[in-house]
Amino acid sequence: MTFGDFVRLSRAYVWVLIGCTILGALLMIAKTTREPVLYSATSSGLVRVGEATTAGEEQGNAQLAEDKATLYAFLVSTMPVAEQVVEDLGLDVPPEAIAGRFSASVDATVNALTVSAIGSTPEEARDLANAVVDAVVVVAQEIETGEANPKEAPLTRIVPLQPAQLPGAPFTPDYRNAAMKGAIGGLGLAYAVLIGRRLIDRRIRSAKHVEEATGAAVLGIIPQEESLGRAHRGVRGDLGRAAESFRQLRTNLRFVDVDNEPRRIVVTSALAGEGKSTVAANVARLVAQAGTPVLLVDADLRRPTLATTFEIDGAVGLTQALAGDVDVRDVIVDSGMANLSLLAAGRIPPNPSELLGSLRMKQFIDDLSHDYLVILDAPPLLPVTDAGLLSAFCDGALLVQAAGKTQIEQSQQCRRILDQVGSRLLGVVLNKAPVKGAAAIAYGGGYGSYGGYGGYKAEQASREAYSTAGKGRRRKPLKVGRS
Structure with a gap:
């Protein structure tokens, strides 16, 4: 099939293509209405190690901070961190119910850790995001020292950069995104059927x-x-x-x-x-x-x-x-x-x-x-x-x-x-x-x-x-x- 054939096929079936596009969008919107309403909040901080007095110490601390930031990002979604968050916030939910709501990313250029948390209300999402930042330092120190409540102050700390704020709107259900995906899917399926029929047509x-x-x-x-x-x-x-x-x-x-x-x-x-x-x-x-x-x-x-x-x-x-x-x-x-x-x-x-x-x-x-x-x-x-x-x-x-x-x-x-x-x-x-x-x-x-x-x-x-x-x-x- 040439490009000219494709254009003529589109012109000939223009209303079918439009109908399938609209139908796909409506189906995805209908499906999205069944999804729960969730909010997402984000907090960030800089990972710091000790107090450097010389340039050499500063360089060494920066390398250690980068390694710690990577470790913290890994620990964010683990069960120990979820348990610490439940304890700090006094939540009446099992840790496994919220462990999957956390995610993190690291900016190695400045050793910044960004934590995202998902909640069913704006307040819950904000509190979870802020609590995770503190909990991950505690869990990391316990892992490094082997003590549940170490007496000495931790060498590594997270300096708050931007605490989580109340999200203004839920991130899901996202009707606009769902409509776009449904429209693209409906249009693609319509083209696949039309082109397939044309290719296998023996008339x-x-x-x-x-x-x-x-x-x-x-x-x-x-x-x-x-x-x-x-x-x-x-x-x-x-x-x-x-x-x-x-x-x-x-x-x-x-x-x-x-x-x-x-x-x-x-x-x-x-x-x-x-x-x-x-x-x-x-x-x-x-x-x-x-x-x-x-x-x-x-x-x-x-x-x-x-x-x-x-x-x-x-x-x-x-x-x-x-x-x-x-x-x-x-x-x-x-x-x-x-x-x-x-x-x-x-x-x-x-x-x-x-x-x-x-x-x-x-x-x-x-x-x-x-x-x-x-x-x-x-x-x-x-x-x-x-x-x-x-x-x-x-x-x-x-x-x-x-x-x-x-x-x-x-x-x-x-x-x-x-x-x-x-x-x-x-x-x-x-x-x-x-x-x-x-x-x-x-x-x-x-x-x-x-x-x-x-x-x-x-x-x-x-x-x-x-x-x-x-x-x-x-x-x-x-x-x-x-x-």
Whole structure:
């Protein structure tokens, strides 16, 4: 994941990140409210050894004072010191209950000892901090002399520097610090989940994914557009911001092989619902609009859609022609758009694979390709073998993949199937590409400017031409009979 991807991920999930940050802060605050209210007080003093009369004695005493200060810091949190504090203050608590409340630090540059004590009230914290300073000297002297109450004055003493004062506020619970920690934790966890999901995601989300999986070029990226999800699949010319993407696809398809321009193209996908029929219908319409005679064949004999899309009578079509009941050219319908003809699926047969893989089907396509650019809307590759059979005797296949839906493994399997039947993969169409949101990371949200192309004259002409679509007519009087 690049820095740019990270930024786009943050922008796409900005409200999720904000929500997790706030939730983390609130949870930590709630947890902190259960902590006891404690106060901390600090006292400090200078460790002195004897009375020096010469510079040499002063240097020696300073070194000894440094060693004593380190010893005192160690003794502060021990049980003997706690016992002495309980005795000095007359507390009615066991020593072990307060032993862990003391801590100390040493500043070796001036031999200063700083003692901190924690109490449940400001007064308790202050008294404990002051008492510890005196108690630690007593305990140290007992350890050095081995006497409980030595008669001689101690050689080492702590000169009070700053007695403990009453703390103005408790140091815990610290709601501000807890909120900051919770916010950072919530934000970090949200990022970890989002980035983890992105890294383990096996769905096709970019042209790079497609090219790595199939080894074929991406001929077009079609953004999500509401009109493409309607019954007419955008063939009325209302493609919106997808219009320019389809034109780019049409152009790229023409230049796949300039010397041997494909005349028989199978449009298929990995699974149903990826938009192959939508792509096939609109590519056929736009190619026809450019002046090339096109025949769009509904070769999906399991779930035909062409008749519904173009609002034509699809009761008689390809299956009757393959069965020999009618001549195939008699069931070709004029779409009402210039240069675009349609061949509906007809009655759904019990044996689609046998019909589509038959020699008669191959002969039909070969014959029709002399007069038309034949585009076959075929079933998905993975569930059934129909598309593989068709692509074997066509010039190539156009594979439609749905961004954010098709798995990389499914894309790889499609390529293997086409290779096994000796078909040529002309290219891939990445369909339903999100234009915003988290899934738009791979595409950069760059489709917004395409909306301006919806006013092209060609699109307007297509809308006008569609006014006669649905009133398609057969080229010859239909004669149904066994040939």
